[in-house]
Every structure is written in structure tokens, then in C-alpha cells.
Amino acid sequence: MVVLSNQSALNELFLAKTCNPSTVFTAVPEVDLSHPDAKTMMVKACQEIGLFKVVNHGIPPEVITRLENEALKFFMQSQSQKDKAGPPDPFGYGSKRIGTNGDMGWVEYLLLSTNPDIVSPKSVELFEQNPEALRLCVEEYIGAVKKMCCFVLEEMGEGLGLGNVFSRMVREERSDSCFRVNRYPACVELEESGRNLIGFGEHTDPQILSVLRSNNTSGLQICLPDGTWASIPPDPSSFFVNVGDLFQVMTNGRFKSVKHRVLADSRMSRLSMIYFGGPSLEEKIGPLPSLVSKEEQNIYRELTWREYKNAAYKSRLSDHRITLFHKSSHT
Ligand SMILES: C=C1C[C@]23C[C@@]1(O)CC[C@H]2[C@@]12CC[C@H](O)[C@@](C)(C(=O)O1)[C@H]2[C@@H]3C(=O)O
Ligand SMILES: O=C(O)CCC(=O)C(=O)O
Numbered sequence: 125m126v127v128l129s130n131q132s133a134l135n136e137l138f139l140a141k142t143c144n145p146s147t148v149f150t151a152v153p154e155v156d157l158s159h160p161d162a163k164t165m166m167v168k169a170c171q172e173i174g175l176f177k178v179v180n181h182g183i184p185p186e187v188i189t190r191l192e193n194e195a196l197k198f199f200m201q202s203q204s205q206k207d208k209a210g211p212p213d214p215f216g217y218g219s220k221r222i223g224t225n226g227d228m229g230w231v232e233y234l235l236l237s238t239n240p241d242i243v244s245p246k247s248v249e250l251f252e253q254n255p256e257a258l259r260l261c262v263e264e265y266i267g268a269v270k271k272m273c274c275f276v277l278e279e280m281g282e283g284l285g286l287g288n289v290f291s292r293m294v295r296e297e298r299s300d301s302c303f304r305v306n307r308y309p310a311c312v313e314l315e316e317s318g319r320n321l322i323g324f325g326e327h328t329d330p331q332i333l334s335v336l337r338s339n340n341t342s343g344l345q346i347c348l349p350d351g352t353w354a355s356i357p358p359d360p361s362s363f364f365v366n367v368g369d370l371f372q373v374m375t376n377g378r379f380k381s382v383k384h385r386v387l388a389d390s391r392m393s394r395l396s397m398i399y400f401g402g403p404s405l406e407e408k409i410g411p412l413p414s415l416v417s418k419e420e421q422n423i424y425r426e427l428t429w430r431e432y433k434n435a436a437y438k439s440r441l442s443d444h445r446i447t448l449f450h451k452s453s454h455t
């Protein structure tokens with residue numbers, strides 16, 4: 125067994141059992157948002173994989189670089205300075221602990237709500253204690269990525285013959301979306317160990333759609349239908365889009381909320397930024413009648429996003445939360 129020099133006992137918690145060289149998933153569908161067939165391609169990718177990447181996304185590279193630089197400045201501060209914006213409640217700065225139910229990962233992060241009704245004391249402290257530039261860059265980036273997320277949802281709604289049913293949910297002012305910046309420090313001790321270090325453990329995202337951008341460091345993996353893990357090659361000029369649990373429910377299981385995780389790299393730190401597009405807390409979520417054919421049944425019952433979110437945030441990262449929507453399950 126590998127012994128990592130610092131905090132070895134804690135670090136063992138993050139060691140993935142596998143040491144096989146992982147499969148590289150070279151078939152990530154690439155969708156050009158300006159292509160006339162974009163809608164069909166996105167719908168197909170959501171049905172088959174639950175993930176695709178977009179190019180020609182319209183987000184100016186300067187908006188991305190500005191936030192990346194400000195986020196790195198934040199993470200390069202001393203631990204005691206960063207801890208002033210933590211522990212997360214669930215928003216704010218967090219390190220190694222993910223959520224409040226015992227999950228750990230080789231990661232530090234900022235988690236922020238975009239819901240105007242949620243004022244997190246830790247996020248207020250974060251912005252009070254850091255240069256105004258961080259807040260401005262976060263706002264600028266979220267504004268741009270929300271617009272793109274809504275465009276993608278609009279296209280997929282049209283692709284399914286449903287118009288703006290999904291985009292409306294994320295576009296509305298009280299949409300309960302959130303935003304996260306993750307930094308996975310390089311871990312040189314892994315170099316010759318042949319072991320993997322879990323940066324962010326396996327999970328599905330609870331919301332409708334997640335839009336992820338990372339630097340050029342690999343780490344993101346998806347779980348294939350046969351249960352094996354495949355690495356997604358990084359691509360800093362594209363955005364990766366993945367289906368969340370609510371989208372799977374609304375499409376009565378047609379779209380797949382893909383299980384994913386992140387492994388740390390031995391040489392390079394990974395920086396990722398993810399926008400999780402969600403509906404308002406009061407939105408009722410269930411299979412959309414026009415997506416349930418006569419021969420099929422609703423496989424999920426209806427819950428508000430508030431009900432699902434409250435239950436989800438009491439669960440562990442790897443829990444199969446979507447079963448809360450199963451007809452036999454009661455919250
Ligand atoms: C362990 C947890 C962290 C999480 C809340 C939860 O109890 C279960 C879902 C987790 C997750 C995964 C996707 C997103 O990163 C996240 C912000 C979310 O909405 O659900 C995280 C939550 C978190 O980090 O607080
Ligand atoms: O950091 C990443 O690349 C993905 C993290 C993730 O899946 C999440 O924060 O939900």
C-alpha cells in the first residue's frame with residue numbers, strides 16, 4: 125500500500141481501489157452550437173451517454189480567463205485566509221470535506237448559490253474579504269454561462285418537441301442554480317504508486333443540467349453502462365454539459381444522469397468551474413406527460429425541487445438519490 129508522506133491516514137480515505145490504466149473515452153459527442161443539427165445531436169447524446177461537449181458556445185475566452193485567474197489568486201492565499209470563507213454552509217470555501225455527510229476528496233472549492241433568496245453568511249464573508257475583482261468575475265462568468273445553459277436547454281426542448289419548458293426553469297430569476305470552482309492540487313506522491321486519488325467521489329448531479337469548464341488537466345471520468353470508468357480528455361476551449369437527475373426524471377428516464385467522478389493528477393493541478401442549472405425551489409418536477417408514450421408508464425412520481433434538494437443534501441455523494449423519485453419511495 126502506498127503511504128503518502130503528509131496526512132497519510134487521511135489520504136488513504138481518497139485512494140481509489142483500482143490501479144488499472146483507465147480507458148480513455150474518445151467518443152465524447154462534440155456539438156457546434158451554431159450547427160443546424162445541434163438540437164438533434166444534443167438530444168441523442170443525452171439519451172445515449174448523458175454528456176457532450178459544446179464548441180462555438182459564444183462565451184468570450186477573456187471571461188473565462190479572468191475568472192480562472194481570480195480563482196487561482198484566491199486559492200493561492202494562506203489556508204487561514206481561505207478558511208475565513210468556510211466551512212461551507214453548504215456555500216462558501218471548503219477543503220477536503222464535501223457536503224456535510226462525511227464525504228472527503230482531494231479538492232478545495234468555492235460553492236456559491238445564484239438563488240437571490242439564499243443569502244449564505246459564508247459567501248458574504250468570501251466577497252467581503254477578497255478583492256472586488258473576484259465577485260465581478262464570478263458574476264460576469266455566471267451571467268454568460270447561464271445564458272449558454274438556457275440556450276442549450278431551449279434547443280433540447282425544441283429537439284424533444286416541447287419548446288422552452290426546460291430553459292424557462294433555469295432562466296427565471298428565482299432559479300435555484302449554483303456555481304462551484306474546484307481546485308484539485310497535484311499530488312506528486314502518486315507518481316510511482318500506480319494508485320488513484322479521489323478528487324471528487326462518484327455521484328450524479330441533482331439539478332437539471334451542469335455546464336463544466338476545466339483547465340487542461342485530466343481527471344474527469346464517467347461511469348459506462350458496464351460499470352467501468354472512462355476518462356474524459358480535458359478540453360479548455362469547450363464546455364462539457366451533463367444531464368442531472370431532474371432532467372432524467374422529466375424525460376421519464378430517456379436522458380441519463382451520468383455518474384461521474386474526478387481523480388487527482390500527480391503532476392498538474394486541475395481547476396474546474398461548474399454551473400448547475402436548477403429550477404426554483406417551488407417547481408414541481410415529474411415526468412412530462414408528452415414524453416411518456418401510451419405503452420410506457422411514469423417511472424417517477426412528482427416532487428418539488430425543494431423536497432428533492434432537501435433530501436439530496438442529507439445523502440452521501442455516491443448514494444443513488446434518484447430513487448427518491450421512484451413511486452414506491454416516500455420522503
Ligand atoms: C455529499 C453531498 C455534496 C453535495 C450535497 C451532498 O449531500 C449530495 C450531492 C452533492 C452535490 C453533487 C453535485 C454538486 O457538486 C453539488 C453542489 C450538488 O448540488 O450536489 C454537491 C453538493 C455539495 O457539495 O454540497
Ligand atoms: O471538478 C470537476 O471536474 C467535476 C466536479 C463535479 O462533478 C461536481 O462538482 O459536481
Ligand SMILES: [Fe+2]
Pocket residue numbers: 327328329384
Ligand atoms: Fe458533478
